Amino acid sequence: xxxxxxxxxxxxxxxxxxxxxxxxxxxxxxxxxxxxxxxxxxxxxxxxxxxxxxxxxxxxxxxxxxxxxxxxxxxxxxxxxxxxxxxxxxxxxxxxxxxxxxxxxxxxxxxxxxxxxxxxxxxxxxxxxxxxxxxxxxxxxxxxxxxxxxxxxxxxxxxxxxxxxxxxxxxxxxxxxxxxxxxxxxxxxxxxxxxxxxxxxxxxxxxxxxxxxxxxxxxxxxxxxxxxxxxxxxxxxxxxxxxxxxxxxxxxxxxxxxxxxxxxxxxxxxxxxxxxxxxxxxxxxxxxxxxxxxxxxxxxxxxxxxxxxxxxxxxxxxxxxxxxxxxxxxxxxxxxxxxxxxxxxxxxxxxxxxxxxxxxxxxxxxxxxxxxxxxxxxxxxxxxxxxxxxxxxxxxxxxxxxxxxxxxxxxxxxxxxxxxxxxxxxxxxxxxxxxxxxxxxxxxxxxxxxxxxxxxxxxxxxxxxxxxxxxxxxxxxxxxxxxxxxxxxxxxxxxxxxxxxxxxxxxxxxxxxxxxxxxxxxxxxxxxxxxxxxxxxxxxxxxxxxxxxxxxxxxxxxxxxxxxxxxxxxxxxxxxxxxxxxxxxxxxxxxxxxxxxxxxxxxxxxxxxxxxxxxxxxxxxxxxxxxxxxxxxxxxxxxxxxxxxxxxxxxxxxxxxxxxxxxxxxxxxxxxxxxxxxxxxxxxxxxxxxxxxxxxxxxxxxxxxxxxxxxxxxxxxxxxxxxxxxxxxxxxxxxxxxxxxxxxxxxxxxxxxxxxxxxxxxxxxxxxxxxxxxxxxxxxxxxxxxxxxxxxxxxxxxxxxxxxxxxxxxxxxxxxxxxxxxxxxxxxxxxxxxxxxxxxxxxxxxx
Numbered sequence: 001x002x003x004x005x006x007x008x009x010x011x012x013x014x015x016x017x018x019x020x021x022x023x024x025x026x027x028x029x030x031x032x033x034x035x036x037x038x039x040x041x042x043x044x045x046x047x048x049x050x051x052x053x054x055x056x057x058x059x060x061x062x063x064x065x066x067x068x069x070x071x072x073x074x075x076x077x078x079x080x081x082x083x084x085x086x087x088x089x090x091x092x093x094x095x096x097x098x099x100x101x102x103x104x105x106x107x108x109x110x111x112x113x114x115x116x117x118x119x120x121x122x123x124x125x126x127x128x129x130x131x132x133x134x135x136x137x138x139x140x141x142x143x144x145x146x147x148x149x150x151x152x153x154x155x156x157x158x159x160x161x162x163x164x165x166x167x168x169x170x171x172x173x174x175x176x177x178x179x180x181x182x183x184x185x186x187x188x189x190x191x192x193x194x195x196x197x198x199x200x201x202x203x204x205x206x207x208x209x210x211x212x213x214x215x216x217x218x219x220x221x222x223x224x225x226x227x228x229x230x231x232x233x234x235x236x237x238x239x240x241x242x243x244x245x246x247x248x249x250x251x252x253x254x255x256x257x258x259x260x261x262x263x264x265x266x267x268x269x270x271x272x273x274x275x276x277x278x279x280x281x282x283x284x285x286x287x288x289x290x291x292x293x294x295x296x297x298x299x300x301x302x303x304x305x306x307x308x309x310x311x312x313x314x315x316x317x318x319x320x321x322x323x324x325x326x327x328x329x330x331x332x333x334x335x336x337x338x339x340x341x342x343x344x345x346x347x348x349x350x351x352x353x354x355x356x357x358x359x360x361x362x363x364x365x366x367x368x369x370x371x372x373x374x375x376x377x378x379x380x381x382x383x384x385x386x387x388x389x390x391x392x393x394x395x396x397x398x399x400x401x402x403x404x405x406x407x408x409x410x411x412x413x414x415x416x417x418x419x420x421x422x423x424x425x426x427x428x429x430x431x432x433x434x435x436x437x438x439x440x441x442x443x444x445x446x447x448x449x450x451x452x453x454x455x456x457x458x459x460x461x462x463x464x465x466x467x468x469x470x471x472x473x474x475x476x477x478x479x480x481x482x483x484x485x486x487x488x489x490x491x492x493x494x495x496x497x498x499x500x501x502x503x504x505x506x507x508x509x510x511x512x513x514x515x516x517x518x519x520x521x522x523x524x525x526x527x528x529x530x531x532x533x534x535x536x537x538x539x540x541x542x543x544x545x546x547x548x549x550x551x552x553x554x555x556x557x558x559x560x561x562x563x564x565x566x567x568x569x570x571x572x573x574x575x576x577x578x579x580x581x582x583x584x585x586x587x588x589x590x591x592x593x594x595x596x597x598x599x600x601x602x603x604x605x606x607x608x609x610x611x612x613x614x615x616x617x618x619x620x621x622x623x624x625x626x627x628x629x630x631x632x633x634x635x636x637x638x639x640x641x642x643x644x645x646x647x648x649x650x651x652x653x654x655x656x657x658x659x660x661x662x663x664x665x666x667x668x669x670x671x672x673x674x675x676x677x678x679x680x681x682x683x684x685x686x687x688x689x690x691x692x693x694x695x696x697x698x699x700x701x702x703x704x705x706x707x708x709x710x711x712x713x714x715x716x717x718x719x720x721x722x723x724x725x726x727x728x729x730x731x732x733x734x735x736x737x738x739x740x741x742x743x744x745x746x747x748x749x750x751x752x753x754x755x756x757x758x759x760x761x762x763x764x765x766x767x768x769x770x771x772x773x774x775x776x777x778x779x780x781x782x783x784x785x786x787x788x789x790x791x792x793x794x795x796x797x798x799x800x801x802x803x804x805x806x807x808x809x810x811x812x813x814x815x816x817x818x819x820x821x822x823x824x825x826x827x828x829x830x831x832x833x834x835x836x837x838x839x840x841x842x843x844x845x846x847x
Contacts, residue, residue, distance in 0.1 A: 022112060024119045031134075033127065036119045153248075265313045266321050267306050274300050276309050280318050287312055329609060332554070332598045337516040337544065345515045346387070346395040346579040347508035348541065350414040352438035353424035355402075358454040361491035362424060363400050366501065383414060383527050383593075383657055385541055385581030386568045390501040394508075397541070397579045399526065402661075409660050413594045415441035417524045417541055420507050422500075423475075424452045427461035427488070431469040439473050448507055451477060451486040452500060457493050515578035520599035521545035525555050526581070528590050529655040530684030536560075536587040540576075540597050547582065547599070548575045552606050556595030557613040559606040560587040590683050593656040644670075645743045646677040649736070650694045652686050654705035658729070659683055662704060665733050674743045676736060686712045686723065695719040704732060738846075746842040753837040754778020754815065761829050762820075769827045770802075770820045773835060780837045781812045786823065787836040799824045800837065 028034045265279045277284040284300045290312055291298050298304070310320040351359045367388050384400040401414040415421065421442040425435055442449050451470065453463045467477050467486065476482025485503050489496045527539040538555060551562045563586035565573050576582040600606045649666070653659035659681055666676040680693055686701060686708035694701050700722040708716065708723055716723055726732040756773040764770055782803040788796040802822035803810055813819040821835065
C-alpha cells in the first residue's frame with residue numbers, strides 16, 4: 001500500500017534546521033573595563049500563515065552594532081483569485097534563485113565576520129586608552145601627594161629650625177648635650193611604629209611629662225648588636241639619614257628654574273645634531289624634538305645643513321654665526337705687501353716652443369751647461385728651473401718646459417708663474433702646433449713675449465718665413481712694425497746669446513718687478529718627485545717672501561717642516577728669496593705639480609688646511625668614479641661609453657709632471673669601444689704593494705724612468721706580472737696604443753667572387769638536391785660564402801659544400817662554364833635562382 005494517493009508522485013522528506021542569528025554585544029565591567037561577546041538569537045518558527053507571522057514579536061536589537069540583516073526571500077506567489085493556473089518555475093530558474101540565496105548567505109557571513117573583527121579592535125583600543133588615562137591620573141595623584149609631602153616636610157623643618165634657634169638662646173646646663181628637635185622629629189615616627197611604643201608616644205609634646213634637661217630619656221630603637229653594646233650612649237643621626245637629607249635638598253634645588261645662557265654658535269656648511277647640541281650646550285633630545293615639530297624625523301648622528309642648524313639655534317635663543325669649510329684657507333695667499341718694504345726681484349722667464357726647436361740647448365748655452373746630453377731620446381720630458389747671472393750682473397730665473405704634445409699641463413704651469421715668455425722657433429722648421437699652443441698659453445697669462453729665432457746657422461734657415469708665419473697668430477715683431485721683440489740666435493754657435501739676455505733685462509726693467517722679502521714665503525710647486533734617499537722632494541719657485549729652513553709649509557694636500565733647501569746647482573742654502581727656484585725637503589707626501597705653497601704659523605693650522613683639501617680631493621675623485629654628479633654632457637658620454645672594453649694599467653713615474661702627462665695621453669687614446677683605465681698611478685719606484693695590486697687585478701705595470709726594487713721584482717716574477725720600462729714617452733704611448741688596438745673587434749670585409757644561375761635542379765639519392773648552374777661572371781670557389789637570390793630577394797645565406805664539373809670535384813669554376821653546386825643544410829633550390837659567391841675577410845683594426 002502506497003503512502004500517497006497517487007502512485008506516480010515522488011515522496012517528499014521534510015527536515016527542520018535551527019534558525020539562529022549571531023550578533024556582538026559589548027559587556028561592561030567595573031573599573032571601566034569592557035568586553036565584546038558574540039551572542040546567538042534563535043528565531044521562533046511560525047507554523048501558521050501570514051497572520052501568525054505578523055503577530056510574532058520583533059526580536060530585540062543588539063546594542064552597539066547588530067549583525068547585517070539577512071536578504072529577504074522572494075515572496076511566495078499568491079493564489080490566483082480566478083480560475084487561471086500560474087506558470088511554475090523551471091529548473092534553471094530554481095537553480096538561479098538558489099545560487100542567489102547562497103551568495104547572499106556567504107556575503108552575510110563575511111559582513112558579520114568583519115563587524116566582529118571591527119568590534120574587537122575597537123574594544124581593544126578603548127581598553128588601552130582607558131588604561132593609559134588611568135595610569136596618567138595615578139601618576140598625577142602620586143606627584144601631587146609627593147609635592148604635598150615635600151611641602152609639609154619643608155614646613156616642619158622650618159618650625160624645627162625656629163625652635164632650635166629659640167633653645168640656643170637659653171643657657172644649657174653644664175655638661176649636658178642638647179638634642180636637636182629635627183632629630184627628635186625624625187625619630188618620633190620611627191618610634192611610634194615600633195610594637196613596644198606606649199600610648200603616650202602619639203600625644204603632643206605639651207601633654208607629655210617634661211623630663212629634666214640634664215638627663216634626656218633614651219629612645220629605644222631596633223635591638224642590634226651595636227645597640228646592645230652601646231646602650232648607654234645617646235643615639236645620633238646616622239650616615240644613611242644624612243645622605244637622605246642631602247638627596248632631598250638636592251632634589252629641591254634641581255626643581256628650581258635655571259637661567260638661560262645665550263651662546264654664539266658657529267655653524268659650518270654641514271653639522272651633526274650631536275655636535276650642534278654640544279655647541280649650544282643643549283640636550284640633543286630637544287633639538288630632535290624641534291626637528292620633529294617641523295616634520296623632519298632625525299637621529300642624533302644625522303647631518304643637517306647650515307640653514308636648518310641656524311633655524312634651530314635661533315629658535316632655542318642662541319646667536320648663529322655661519323662659516324664655510326673653505327674659510328680655513330683664508331689668509332694663506334694673496335695678502336697685500338707692505339709698499340714700503342718692496343725690493344726689486346729677478347724676472348722669471350719661461351722658455352716655450354715646439355719639440356726639437358732647441359729650447360734646452362739655448363738654456364745650456366746661457367748657463368754654460370750640458371743638460372741636453374742627458375735627456376733620453378734627445379727631448380726634454382721634465383720641467384726645470386735655473387737661475388743665471390746676466391752680463392749686466394742681474395739675475396734671471398729660467399723655467400724650461402717640454403715641447404712634446406703630451407706636456408700641455410707643464411707648459412700651462414710654466415706660463416702661470418712666469419713674467420716673460422721666450423718663444424723659441426726653429427728658423428728651418430717654422431711655426432708648429434706646440435708653438436701655437438705656447439702662444440695661447442702666453443696670451444692667457446697676459447705676459448710679454450720675446451721671440452728667439454733659433455738655428456740660424458743652418459743652411460735651410462729662413463728667419464723671415466718665421467716672422468711671416470707668426471703674423472697669422474697675431475704676433476707682430478718689431479722688424480715688421482710691431483711691438484714684439486725678436487732675436488736671431490744659434491744655441492750651438494752661441495750666437496747673440498748676450499743680446500737675448502739684454503732684451504730680457506730691458507723687458508724686466510719695463511715691468512718693474514718688485515716683491516717683499518721680509519714676509520712669510522709664498523710660491524708654486526713646479527715639479528715633485530719621490531727620492532728613495534731623501535723622501536718627497538718638491539721643486540718650488542718662491543714668488544713672494546723668503547723661505548727658510550724650519551718653516552712649516554703647506555702645498556696642496558701635503559704639509560711639512562722644511563728640513564733642507566737645495567739650489568739649482570746642488571748647493572744647500574739656508575733661505576730662498578723671491579724668484580728663486582729651490583728643492584724643498586721635508587714634506588709628509590709628494591705634492592702635486594702646480595700646487596701653491598704657503599708658510600703657516602703652527603702645526604694645527606697646517607693640519608686643518610690639509611685635512612680640508614684631502615676631503616675635497618676625495619669627494620672629487622669619488623664623484624668622478626661613480627659618475628653621480630656632472631653635467632648633462634658628461635652623463636651622455638658615460639652612457640655612450642658604458643659598454644666599452646677597458647685596458648687596465650698601473651703607472652709609476654719619476655716625477656709628478658711626467659705622470660700627469662702619461663695619464664693624460666692614455667686618456668686621449670680611448671674611443672667609444674676601448675679605453676685605458678689607470679687603476680693606480682704614483683711617483684717613485686715600483687714597490688711590493690704595486691705588484692700586489694697588479695696581481696689582484698691581473699694588469700701590467702708601466703714604469704717611466706723608475707725601476708722596481710729587488711723585493712718587488714721577485715714578487716712580480718712569482719706572480720707572472722709584466723713590468724714594462726720606458727724612458728721616452730713616445731714609446732710608452734705607442735706600445736699602449738698597440739695593446740689597446742688588440743681589444744678592438746676586427747672589421748668584416750666582403751670580396752665578391754662571381755655569380756651563377758641555376759638552370760636545372762637534380763635530385764640525387766643520399767646526397768640531396770644538386771643545382772646545375774652556369775657561371776655568368778667571375779669565379780665560383782668551393783667553401784666560399786654564397787647567397788641564394790630569388791626574385792631579387794635573398795632567401796638563404798650559407799656556404800658552398802660541393803662544387804662539381806661533370807663527375808669530378810673541382811676547387812673553382814670560371815665564368816661561362818657549367819657546374820653542379822650543393823649547399824650546406826639547404827635543399828630548397830629552384831630553377832632560375834641566382835647564386836652570389838663571395839669571400840669574407842677579417843681586417844684587424846687599430847686606434
